[in-house]
Amino acid sequence: MCCSPASLCPPGPTTTPPLRRPPRARCVEGRGAASEYHSAATTRSLCSTPFPHRSPVLRPRRRIPASPSLLDDNHFELVHILIKMAVSLKSSGSFCSTPPQWLHSTRDRILYGYSHSNAKECTCKKTKRPAPLCVKATSTKVELDFNDPSWKQKFQEDWDKRFNLPRITDIYDLKPRPTTFSLKKNRSPAGDENGTPMDKWNGYVNSDDRALLKVIKYSSPKSAGAECIDPDCSWVEQRVHRAGPRKEIYYEPEEVKAAIVTCGGLCPGLNDVIRQIVFTLETYGVKNIVGIPFGYRGFFEKGLKEMPLSRHLVENINLAGGSFLGVSRGGAKTSEIVDSIQARRIDMLFVLGGNGTHAGANAIHEECRKRKLKVSVVAVPKTIDNDILLMDKTFGFDTAVEEAQRAINSAYIEARSAYHGIGLVKLMGRSSGFIAMHASLSSGQVDVCLIPEVPFTLDGEYGVLRHLEHLLKTKGFCVVCVAEAAGQELLQKSGATDASGNVILSDIGVHMQQKIKMHFKDIGVPADVKYIDPTYMVRACRANASDAILCTVLGQNAVHGAFAGFSGITSCICNTHYVYLPITEVITVPKRVNPNSRMWHRCLTSTGQPDFH
Ligand SMILES: Nc1ncnc2c1ncn2[C@@H]1O[C@H](COP(=O)(O)OP(=O)(O)O)[C@@H](O)[C@H]1O
Numbered sequence: 001m002c003c004s005p006a007s008l009c010p011p012g013p014t015t016t017p018p019l020r021r022p023p024r025a026r027c028v029e030g031r032g033a034a035s036e037y038h039s040a041a042t043t044r045s046l047c048s049t050p051f052p053h054r055s056p057v058l059r060p061r062r063r064i065p066a067s068p069s070l071l072d073d074n075h076f077e078l079v080h081i082l083i084k085m086a087v088s089l090k091s092s093g094s095f096c097s098t099p100p101q102w103l104h105s106t107r108d109r110i111l112y113g114y115s116h117s118n119a120k121e122c123t124c125k126k127t128k129r130p131a132p133l134c135v136k137a138t139s140t141k142v143e144l145d146f147n148d149p150s151w152k153q154k155f156q157e158d159w160d161k162r163f164n165l166p167r168i169t170d171i172y173d174l175k176p177r178p179t180t181f182s183l184k185k186n187r188s189p190a191g192d193e194n195g196t197p198m199d200k201w202n203g204y205v206n207s208d209d210r211a212l213l214k215v216i217k218y219s220s221p222k223s224a225g226a227e228c229i230d231p232d233c234s235w236v237e238q239r240v241h242r243a244g245p246r247k248e249i250y251y252e253p254e255e256v257k258a259a260i261v262t263c264g265g266l267c268p269g270l271n272d273v274i275r276q277i278v279f280t281l282e283t284y285g286v287k288n289i290v291g292i293p294f295g296y297r298g299f300f301e302k303g304l305k306e307m308p309l310s311r312h313l314v315e316n317i318n319l320a321g322g323s324f325l326g327v328s329r330g331g332a333k334t335s336e337i338v339d340s341i342q343a344r345r346i347d348m349l350f351v352l353g354g355n356g357t358h359a360g361a362n363a364i365h366e367e368c369r370k371r372k373l374k375v376s377v378v379a380v381p382k383t384i385d386n387d388i389l390l391m392d393k394t395f396g397f398d399t400a401v402e403e404a405q406r407a408i409n410s411a412y413i414e415a416r417s418a419y420h421g422i423g424l425v426k427l428m429g430r431s432s433g434f435i436a437m438h439a440s441l442s443s444g445q446v447d448v449c450l451i452p453e454v455p456f457t458l459d460g461e462y463g464v465l466r467h468l469e470h471l472l473k474t475k476g477f478c479v480v481c482v483a484e485a486a487g488q489e490l491l492q493k494s495g496a497t498d499a500s501g502n503v504i505l506s507d508i509g510v511h512m513q514q515k516i517k518m519h520f521k522d523i524g525v526p527a528d529v530k531y532i533d534p535t536y537m538v539r540a541c542r543a544n545a546s547d548a549i550l551c552t553v554l555g556q557n558a559v560h561g562a563f564a565g566f567s568g569i570t571s572c573i574c575n576t577h578y579v580y581l582p583i584t585e586v587i588t589v590p591k592r593v594n595p596n597s598r599m600w601h602r603c604l605t606s607t608g609q610p611d612f613h
């Protein structure tokens with residue numbers, strides 16, 4: 001954590017420029033088909049009513065009240081991709097005549113077919129009205145026409161195909177054996193000829209068990225948060241595979257060599273997952289368990305030796321943060337990694353990491369398939385950024401938020417205790433603002449939360465700086481929380497990337513600190529700016545209680561998934577249920593905060609901040 005020295009601003013005149021702004025007429029921008037999704041009445045009232053009594057504190061937010069469609073954060077980025085694909089399809093002349101859509105206007109519209117990998121949206125050629133039956137959704141496997149009475153069945157068949165879990169039996173003709181995993185085995189007096197306990201333990205998950213990804217039936221596409229596949233917002237079950245131990249397994253535990261690797265940046269809970277994987281493997285009867293040191297690098301870097309792991313060795317590792325095995329970025333050469341897997345005779349590989357790691361895990365899984373190796377590659381989603389699609393959250397996120405709000409609290413105390421104090425906190429999040437949004441919400445002490453998904457300006461009448469002036473005048477102090485990826489368009493780009501190819505972001509925190517100081521100096525208003533950058537503090541700590549539970553379950557399920565013969569899957573939590581997803585479904589894009597989601601609106605309600613542009 002680093003704090004700037006006390007403000008160098010000289011005392012100046014205490015009068016601040018007037019903060020009240022002239023009311024502006026607001027319109028929901030109608031680019032192409034975008035506006036056509038609002039009823040005429042809605043559009044009229046939105047465009048004709050300026051805000052004559054605009055409060056200086058709470059400027060109404062543009063677009064938000066008018067938005068009928070609130071996609072949740074899990075699907076927002078997917079929608080972004082779908083729209084881009086629809087646009088490119090359109091421009092390639094392969095689809096109907098919809099003018100190009102831009103992300104911002106798209107967010108305000110109802111979108112159908114969100115859950116496909118390729119959605120298309122159009123208006124009927126001869127009418128300006130939105131024409132629901134023109135809306136089509138396609139996926140890579142099936143094209144849906146909602147005029148077709150069997151579209152639901154087709155959708156579900158396509159869905160089931162996409163979310164079907166790859167397994168080693170896809171390439172190998174293998175017979176399963178009864179599981180060796182039973183929590184009651186020590187109490188069971190007799191076993192069968194395989195030594196499998198004969199108790200009546202009923203803790204197995206049936207392979208046909210599914211969890212629903214969505215549970216709300218929206219009555220209208222205009223309902224808050226509605227995610228509709230078709231224009232009538234029909235109920236279509238989207239089921240995913242339930243995680244957990246199966247009655248039959250595809251490995252002989254005694255013969256298994258299992259390896260664990262942790263990649264990417266640090267994240268609270270890595271040790272908890274490693275520990276649970278080891279415990280669960282041992283419960284199955286696996287004796288040969290190793291850790292690959294320092295991420296994927298450990299597979300091929302000379303001098304890095306695999307580490308034998310056992311319950312005894314990992315018993316207490318969860319008491320500390322970091323990774324017992326070490327982490328690293330970069331250096332993922334799939335063929336070399338698979339050579340190494342082959343040479344080491346690894347049967348199960350457990351990969352803990354974020355979106356990059358998952359992409360790597362999938363490449364390893366594919367390469368193993370190509371070489372016809374009987375290897376199960378199972379991932380566990382790790383990242384404080386919480387930026388992996390479809391899942392409720394990734395492990396480490398809760399803990400990072402908890403730590404981040406401690407930094408916010410310090411900024412608040414500093415700001416509140418200073419004359420015209422301004423506390424500024426920068427929080428991590430490579431491509432999304434989840435940590436900043438949740439830490440702002442949880443602390444309740446933030447006046448301005450800035451995230452990459454919502455553009456803002458610093459200068460000018462509607463800029464952040466003018467709002468800070470206002471806060472100093474009315475409140476006497478303020479706290480700003482900025483996500484590290486926010487406002488990158490305001491900064492010079494270095495173009496540099498890290499070893500994994502991730503773009504190295506310019507420092508918005510330092511930039512804002514300087515801009516705030518300069519601004520208040522220029523207008524002659526004293527301001528005491530304290531900048532806190534808790535960057536590595538929020539992720540180098542040990543997991544909190546809720547993350548520790550999440551890690552425990554995810555780690556156990558990863559092992560159950562491998563023994564069940566799955567490969568190329570990730571063990572995660574969706575809609576409060578523990579499930580397995582094919583890695584391919586979660587790595588298309590990073591998950592981002594949906595500016596039209598209920599959560600972002602709640603954050604805005606909490607901070608009371610206006611639009612900053
Ligand atoms: N598209 C990809 N294909 C294969 N491996 C990848 C890919 N992207 C990243 N990796 C590898 O995954 C590891 C972790 O990636 P990184 O982006 O640093 O962290 P995270 O997994 O947390 O997103 C690195 O070793 C990197 O080389």
Ligand SMILES: O=P(O)(O)OC[C@H]1O[C@](O)(COP(=O)(O)O)[C@@H](O)[C@@H]1O
Nearest residue numbers: 264265266354383384385428429430
């Ligand atoms: O460890 P580094 O290389 O400084 O990376 C910092 C980045 O790591 C993170 O903490 C987590 O990112 P990953 O999930 O990719 O590991 C980001 O929030 C941040 O941008």
Ligand SMILES: [Mg+2]
Nearest residue numbers: 264354355356
């Ligand atoms: Mg990442």
